[in-house]
Amino acid sequence: MASADRISALRGMRDVFGAEYWRARHAQDLLERRLRLHGYKPVDVPILENTELYLRKAGEDIAARLYEFDYRSRRVALRPEVTASILRVYVERLQDEPLPLRLQYSGPVFRYEKPQQHRYRQFTLTGAELLGASGPRADAEIIHLACSGLEQVGIRDYKLVIGHTDVLEGFLDGLGLRQQLVNFLLRNMENLRKRGIGAVVASLREIYPEYESAAATAGSGEHEDGKQSQQLINVLREMTDGEAHQAISDLLQSLNIRIDSNRAEGEVIERLLHKIREDQQAPKLQVALDFMGRLGELAGAPAETLPKAYALAAEFKLDSGALDALGRTLACLADYGDLSGAVELDFGLNRGLHYYTGLIFELHCPTSEGETIQLCGGGRYDNLISILGGAEATPALGFAYGIERIASVLDAVNGAPAEGGEVAVIPVADEDFAAGLAIAGELRARGIATEVSIDGRNLGRRLKRADRRGATLVIIIGEAERAARTALLREMRSRRERPVALADLAETVEELLSADG
């Protein structure tokens, strides 16, 4: 019969086996253990959640990448991260626990992104959350914990990058920009640094086509508008959308003006208001871009970078509270001793999950190909618990490792236990199976991985199989052994073999294996 068409794995989904499996498994075990040793209690949460959980505050970026669907009139989503679930559990069931509460988790997450190297649509996160703790001591504990996990799995040449959301966000919030533009600017911080202001302005045009013309006329003051209408515009700018809309509508009606077009009156008013306000945004945008350009250059060792940041804050009359906090966190971090990884401050750092409210950090590491990949990311999200319905505002922070990425930078030697059975039992004939299975049972009871050969081919073939599967010892039972109540114990590497009494077999095997190391 002809074979049917194949069904292959979905794009971006991977099958993991062999050495790669063990590398990832080993890394995850070590990390979980390290978190446990710091008092972080494991929690298992569902992979499938209510979509709403991720829409509350995660930001549009993640919403667009969600595996999300309707099931029996319910909107559900595969989790793109685990923090939201952990906080949901806290809000739902753990609010009577004494704070601070230390929790950890491991498991798969899903993001619908274009796959490429070190980037899959399903990957595994191991993470920690510290709930109900604010201040630099908590910040330092989390950063140190993240670093010490990497050291535990044998990664020492990592780089720690620390940033703070309030420096940029605080500045933008004070500017009075439309929220859409603020979000745009936050998203484009990296972009600005890598590709320059031209690229950012180019993509800005997509959401704010008027930017350049508005910027050009903004400086010229009161242009074709008369002074009176400029005053009117200023009044409208101060109003909320609803008030302004109503005001214009009333004005048109009292003057008995009909909007003479096939557009609805409401729509015309919307556009008018939009236009009035856009002009206002342009100069602010210019200031914002200027500030961001300067901020993006602020990266490097804390000792040099922090003073520069203070100078910039003073120049733009910005509150330096975030910088003070960063300084205190760094001081607390020093109490853990020297970090073997290099620490770097980066004020351009801006993480994709938009719920971060203060400290943010990432851990990076060079790969064997000479590239740098991010292994871990985290930060503080003080208002997420309230957003998810927590009874009272509870500060919180955490981080997560990407297990596959960590495994990819470990060398093959680092944690790849032997595969399959160390011992293979080969019963030659049907009559030998009962004895063979009994021996296998004894060995397994002693913790020795044992497989029983069940293919009926000739002995040579079966030995070959056992060898290729990595068996170091083979136990052969056939007619002669059956009669003598022994088994033939063969050491594969040396090809030496000798009969051993069935009663002594398990003991002998154990000794041989432990002698080998």
Add this chain to the structure above:
RNA sequence: GUGGGCGUAGCUCAAUGGCAGAGCACCUGAUUGUGGUUCAGGCGGUUGAGGGUUCGAGCCCCUUCGUCCACCCCA
């Protein structure tokens, strides 16, 4: 979303527009109770799919699907 590369045997890949091949894996035998080597043989293909050019297409052209990589973003 944008830009590249690649789709040929189970796997890794060859093949000036001219008979679709090799290595590995698998199976059989030399060896019906002794593996890693060797030797002999065998199985294995709608060359991703569809159309076009040509006497002739795995190769050239168009379409489409898949996949990998890069940008963006992230773990």
